[in-house]
Amino acid sequence: MTDETAPTTAAAEPPTPRGEQTRQHILDTAMRLFRERGYAQTTMRAIAKEAGVAVGNAYYYFGSKEHLIQRFYVDSQAEHRAGAAALLARERDFATRLRGVLHAGIDVLTPSHEFAATFFKTAAEPTSPLSPFSAASSEPREAAIALFRDVLEGSTAKVDEELRPELPELLWLAYMGVVLYWVHDRSPGQAKTRQLIDGAVPLIDRAVGLSRLRVLRPITREVLHLIRTIRH
Amino acid sequence: MTDETAPTTAAAEPPTPRGEQTRQHILDTAMRLFRERGYAQTTMRAIAKEAGVAVGNAYYYFGSKEHLIQRFYVDSQAEHRAGAAALLARERDFATRLRGVLHAGIDVLTPSHEFAATFFKTAAEPTSPLSPFSAASSEPREAAIALFRDVLEGSTAKVDEELRPELPELLWLAYMGVVLYWVHDRSPGQAKTRQLIDGAVPLIDRAVGLSRLRVLRPITREVLHLIRTIRH
Numbered sequence: 402m403t404d405e406t407a408p409t410t411a412a413a414e415p416p417t418p419r420g421e422q423t424r425q426h427i428l429d430t431a432m433r434l435f436r437e438r439g440y441a442q443t444t445m446r447a448i449a450k451e452a453g454v455a456v457g458n459a460y461y462y463f464g465s466k467e468h469l470i471q472r473f474y475v476d477s478q479a480e481h482r483a484g485a486a487a488l489l490a491r492e493r494d495f496a497t498r499l500r501g502v503l504h505a506g507i508d509v510l511t512p513s514h515e516f517a518a519t520f521f522k523t524a525a526e527p528t529s530p531l532s533p534f535s536a537a538s539s540e541p542r543e544a545a546i547a548l549f550r551d552v553l554e555g556s557t558a559k560v561d562e563e564l565r566p567e568l569p570e571l572l573w574l575a576y577m578g579v580v581l582y583w584v585h586d587r588s589p590g591q592a593k594t595r596q597l598i599d600g601a602v603p604l605i606d607r608a609v610g611l612s613r614l615r616v617l618r619p620i621t622r623e624v625l626h627l628i629r630t631i632r633h
Numbered sequence: 634m635t636d637e638t639a640p641t642t643a644a645a646e647p648p649t650p651r652g653e654q655t656r657q658h659i660l661d662t663a664m665r666l667f668r669e670r671g672y673a674q675t676t677m678r679a680i681a682k683e684a685g686v687a688v689g690n691a692y693y694y695f696g697s698k699e700h701l702i703q704r705f706y707v708d709s710q711a712e713h714r715a716g717a718a719a720l721l722a723r724e725r726d727f728a729t730r731l732r733g734v735l736h737a738g739i740d741v742l743t744p745s746h747e748f749a750a751t752f753f754k755t756a757a758e759p760t761s762p763l764s765p766f767s768a769a770s771s772e773p774r775e776a777a778i779a780l781f782r783d784v785l786e787g788s789t790a791k792v793d794e795e796l797r798p799e800l801p802e803l804l805w806l807a808y809m810g811v812v813l814y815w816v817h818d819r820s821p822g823q824a825k826t827r828q829l830i831d832g833a834v835p836l837i838d839r840a841v842g843l844s845r846l847r848v849l850r851p852i853t854r855e856v857l858h859l860i861r862t863i864r865h
Binding site for chain 1: 750751753754755757758759760766814816817819825828829832833835836839852855856858859862863
């Protein structure tokens, strides 16, 4: 897997601790400015100035504002995995694992809720490289799908054999649905998103279990066929 | 039902044919400029100039750019209903009616596909009055839900009695999902959206039919309970 956010001039060299520190400082400053002023209104020049580094230095670490967001995605994804690790090591029940991973994802996103509401219009634009479905977002997307593969493979769930290889991506899509709801959630502390997770997990768990029933197999096939057809 | 887009100074007077013509001309000009230059980049002043009317005259008909879009929503909704009318008068089968209404909706939207991709970021912003879920959009939203109520009530479908009153809004939500997919659909002529409709309708039809089965009733209840809980 290539690290798209690494500066091309130094891609082969491991970052020095000092370099890593500067990179993190620029990223933190950028995210703060995006929150305070809005993504579109914040220039690389302003980020460099606020971070106290030369503009050229900022560009050395991040080729563009988009690279900053992509790094934010990658970091959030790593944090999500770390937040779910203990649960995934301990639990074997599919519904418990799924519920834990969904809550862990929202835990990581929670400090960014205000930012997400304003940033959403940029990420949701169909042609944006910052869309979670874009080619540029493939690294954090694949990592996220792999996390849902762990949810499934480490569980005792019995799943229809045709559904099994597709299920991790479907679970990730469901998670994207939860995030879409969370962005719009104006209940205090986004409590309704938590209720959505708690209510949806038993239904998903039941649907996954039912997929193996012989009488329902034609429906499973039909759903899978539809998903393959409409995949972009 | 009040007409929010009517100028407040003349709300009680019916529009003259001449006035209606001017209003339509301003709306058509605005939609063309939104397509060509983008929504955010187009001012009321530019719209008035391009339409060949005084700025004050443009404001007489439309209090703001948002009012122009709200009028576009209302008109599109009326066109949607008109496009589906013949089918709804003729067919009694639930799946046929639903399929026809979903396709009719996309028919109406198709000429605006390019505009929709750029406009989406404005309408999708959680706090925007132009969101289909906003208070300001309640008129076209209620009209759209009423159309799906017709789909159901004019059909021979047998539906669980607890599900029946909620189903029109759920069908409208499914339609919003189709529109979300359509906005992102880059297949030629948005052919994949048509496949999504054709593939999803039999599944929805089957789910509605199954809702009456005694063994599945607890699941129906659970789904309805979840939806009521998470409704904003």
